[in-house]
Amino acid sequence: MNRSAHVLLTILACAIYSMVLTQPLMAAEWQATQGDVIRVQLLDEGGAKPTLRCFGKAWPVMATGDEHWQGWVGVDLRQKPGSYPIVWQNHKHRVRQQLNVLKGTFRISQITVAKKMAVFDKPTLARIRSEVKALRATYVMPVDATPPIRMASMPVRGIISTPFGAQRYVNGEPRSPHSGLDIAAPAGSPIHVPLDGRVLLVADMYLNGNTVVIGHGNGLVSVYSHMQSCNVHQGDWVKAGDLLGKVGSSGRATGPHLHWGIRFNNARINPDSLLPHAN
Numbered sequence: 001m002n003r004s005a006h007v008l009l010t011i012l013a014c015a016i017y018s019m020v021l022t023q024p025l026m027a028a029e030w031q032a033t034q035g036d037v038i039r040v041q042l043l044d045e046g047g048a049k050p051t052l053r054c055f056g057k058a059w060p061v062m063a064t065g066d067e068h069w070q071g072w073v074g075v076d077l078r079q080k081p082g083s084y085p086i087v088w089q090n091h092k093h094r095v096r097q098q099l100n101v102l103k104g105t106f107r108i109s110q111i112t113v114a115k116k117m118a119v120f121d122k123p124t125l126a127r128i129r130s131e132v133k134a135l136r137a138t139y140v141m142p143v144d145a146t147p148p149i150r151m152a153s154m155p156v157r158g159i160i161s162t163p164f165g166a167q168r169y170v171n172g173e174p175r176s177p178h179s180g181l182d183i184a185a186p187a188g189s190p191i192h193v194p195l196d197g198r199v200l201l202v203a204d205m206y207l208n209g210n211t212v213v214i215g216h217g218n219g220l221v222s223v224y225s226h227m228q229s230c231n232v233h234q235g236d237w238v239k240a241g242d243l244l245g246k247v248g249s250s251g252r253a254t255g256p257h258l259h260w261g262i263r264f265n266n267a268r269i270n271p272d273s274l275l276p277h278a279n
């Protein structure tokens with residue numbers, strides 16, 4: 001599934017001087033899997049900054065330093081498989097290509113937890129709902145930063161205990177698909193910030209336990225849950241490599257692990273697609 005995250009989509013828009021033509025030359029595999037982030041390039045000598053649109057949203061675009069542009073598009077975990085237009089536009093060009101979204105192959109994950117972590121009384125349900133609301137609000141908070149759209153490394157050393165996209169069953173009941181990676185590691189293992197950003201939320205949540213949300217700018221947000229302890233405060237600016245906290249099993253967890261989730265323009269993204277091996 002992550003192979004397609006490696007895909008480099010290239011649009012060559014060759015403007016040959018004044019009078020003649022604008023002939024876009026396109027090359028690539030125009031496909032991605034649910035949860036992938038794909039990189040697209042526009043080679044446009046001397047062009048003004050273009051916009052990039054897909055799935056009804058604008059996506060970030062950066063100059064590559066040689067008058068060319070690159071942009072990133074995230075495919076939500078539950079984006080319906082099919083063909084979607086990707087459109088680059090500036091004052092001169094409008095270049096359009098179809099992106100083929102493929103269904104991911106996600107496994108099933110069954111967990112068994114104490115009843116109070118699966119069936120909630122009224123006050124607990126109200127607490128969970130307000131926590132989910134606060135968490136969701138962070139996914140669309142603007143952050144004035146523009147680090148590259150990639151993670152320097154995994155936030156913790158460990159093994160993947162539940163992969164991205166797994167269909168969750170809690171005590172036999174189907175729940176939302178798993179929107180992050182679970183990394184199992186001994187309790188107390190250090191968690192490091194994988195990309196510069198600003199701490200948008202630090203909270204002790206009923207289901208997610210001790211949780212930190214970091215906004216990285218450009219619509220990129222990362223979430224860290226079930227921590228034993230947090231080393232940062234809301235509003236802090238953090239750098240890649242800073243100590244974020246320690247691995248624990250707070251909230252609804254069957255053992256010590258870090259839940260690491262990523263939202264990009266509010267799409268649920270597989271963190272693996274932003275790690276160095278995927279770029």
Ligand SMILES: [Zn+2]
Nearest residue numbers: 180181182259
């Ligand atoms: Zn998880």
